[in-house]
Amino acid sequence: MLVRQALLAGIAALVSGSVQAEDQAAGLQAEIENWAQSRAFNGVILFDGDQDVRYVHGTADPETDRPLTMDTRFQTGSVEKYFAAITVFALVEQGVLDLDAPISDYLPDYRADTGSAVTLRDLLTNRSGLPNDMVNAFRRIASGEAERVDAMSSTQAVTEFASGDLNQVPGEVFDYVLVNWLLVQHVVERASGMSYPEARQDFVFTRAGMSQSGGYIHDLGSTEPHVLDVAIGFDPADANGQGDYWTPQWFKGSYTTARDLQRLERALDDGDVLNPDSLGEFRSVQVPDSRYAYGGRFSTWELCGEQFTVSTQAGSNGASNMISAYLPARRIGAAMTTNVDTSQGQMFEFAHRLFEIELGCG
Known part of the structure; x- marks a missing residue:
C-alpha cells in the first residue's frame, strides 16, 4: 500500500511539474509575442530554457518578399570578434599562439616598434593603442x-x-577599433598556416555544432558560394534603405542563426570548444568599465534579487542586428536576430525580462 501511494505521489509530482513547465512556456510565448508585435519586430527570437520558445516574423529580403524562418542566417557584425577570440584561445591551447607574446613573433614583416609593443591580449581586449585607420579603407571605397x-x-x-603610430600605450586604454581585428585575423593565418575562415570553422563552428554558421566575402547577399536563406538588412520606411555594409575581401565576415548562437554558449559550457582553464580566462572581464573580456562582454545582471554573470554578445552591420544573452549558472539563454535596425539595449532589456520569468520572479 505504501509503495503504491509513493508511486502515485511521484506520478502526481511529475504531472504537476510538466503542467508548470507548459504554463511557463505559454507565459514566455505570450510575453515574446506581445513585445515583438508592439514593436513590429522583424526578426527571430529564441529563448532556450527548460523548453524552447520561438518567434519568427517578417521579411528576409524586401526585394523578393521572402519570409524569415528559424533557420535564416544573419550577418554577425561584432559577434565575429567573439568567434575570433575563441579561435585564438583554441590556438593558444595548441601552443601555436601566446596571448602575451609580441605580435612581431608572428608577423616578422610588421613594423618592428609597434609589433614588439603590442600583444594578442592587447588586440583581443581592444587595448592595442593603434589608431582607427580602417576608416581610411572605407573612405577610399566610398570615393570609387x-x-x-x-x-x-x-x-x-x-x-x-x-600600421599607424600608436595613440596610446598598449594595454592601457580601451578603444573599439577594427584594426585590432584585422590584425587578429592576420596573426591567425600566419601562425596557423590556415586561412582565417578555415581556422574559425574548425575551432568554433565545427566544435560547437554550429551547422548554420559560416563566412562570407563582401556581403552576405551576394557572396560566393551562394548562401541560402539569408537576411538582407533594410529600412521599411525607405525604399532605397537596404543597408548591410560591403567589406573588402581581406576582412572576413561571418553569419549565424539564433539557434547557433545558443549552441555555441552551451558547447563552451560543455567543454567542447575550450578546456576549463581556457574558458575561465576567456570569460574573465579585462576592462571593467566596459565589461569587456576577450572579443565580447560579460555583464552582471540582477535577477530575482541575485547577482549573475551573463554573456552579453551583440553585433550589427548596417540594418542587421543581433544579441545573445546566456546565463551559465542556469544554462538558459536568449538570442534575437533582426534585419531591421532595432535597439540592442531594448533587446537586452527584454532578455533580462525573459530570464526573470524563467527563474520564477518575472
Missing part, C-alpha cells in the same frame, strides 16, 4: 576605389590600414 582596395592582399591591407 573599391576595386583597388579589394585587390589588396591581407599583408598589404595590414601595412596600409593597421
Whole structure:
C-alpha cells in the first residue's frame, strides 16, 4: 500500500511539474509575442530554457518578399570578434599562439616598434593603442576605389590600414577599433598556416555544432558560394534603405542563426570548444568599465534579487542586428536576430525580462 501511494505521489509530482513547465512556456510565448508585435519586430527570437520558445516574423529580403524562418542566417557584425577570440584561445591551447607574446613573433614583416609593443591580449581586449585607420579603407571605397582596395592582399591591407603610430600605450586604454581585428585575423593565418575562415570553422563552428554558421566575402547577399536563406538588412520606411555594409575581401565576415548562437554558449559550457582553464580566462572581464573580456562582454545582471554573470554578445552591420544573452549558472539563454535596425539595449532589456520569468520572479 505504501509503495503504491509513493508511486502515485511521484506520478502526481511529475504531472504537476510538466503542467508548470507548459504554463511557463505559454507565459514566455505570450510575453515574446506581445513585445515583438508592439514593436513590429522583424526578426527571430529564441529563448532556450527548460523548453524552447520561438518567434519568427517578417521579411528576409524586401526585394523578393521572402519570409524569415528559424533557420535564416544573419550577418554577425561584432559577434565575429567573439568567434575570433575563441579561435585564438583554441590556438593558444595548441601552443601555436601566446596571448602575451609580441605580435612581431608572428608577423616578422610588421613594423618592428609597434609589433614588439603590442600583444594578442592587447588586440583581443581592444587595448592595442593603434589608431582607427580602417576608416581610411572605407573612405577610399566610398570615393570609387573599391576595386583597388579589394585587390589588396591581407599583408598589404595590414601595412596600409593597421600600421599607424600608436595613440596610446598598449594595454592601457580601451578603444573599439577594427584594426585590432584585422590584425587578429592576420596573426591567425600566419601562425596557423590556415586561412582565417578555415581556422574559425574548425575551432568554433565545427566544435560547437554550429551547422548554420559560416563566412562570407563582401556581403552576405551576394557572396560566393551562394548562401541560402539569408537576411538582407533594410529600412521599411525607405525604399532605397537596404543597408548591410560591403567589406573588402581581406576582412572576413561571418553569419549565424539564433539557434547557433545558443549552441555555441552551451558547447563552451560543455567543454567542447575550450578546456576549463581556457574558458575561465576567456570569460574573465579585462576592462571593467566596459565589461569587456576577450572579443565580447560579460555583464552582471540582477535577477530575482541575485547577482549573475551573463554573456552579453551583440553585433550589427548596417540594418542587421543581433544579441545573445546566456546565463551559465542556469544554462538558459536568449538570442534575437533582426534585419531591421532595432535597439540592442531594448533587446537586452527584454532578455533580462525573459530570464526573470524563467527563474520564477518575472
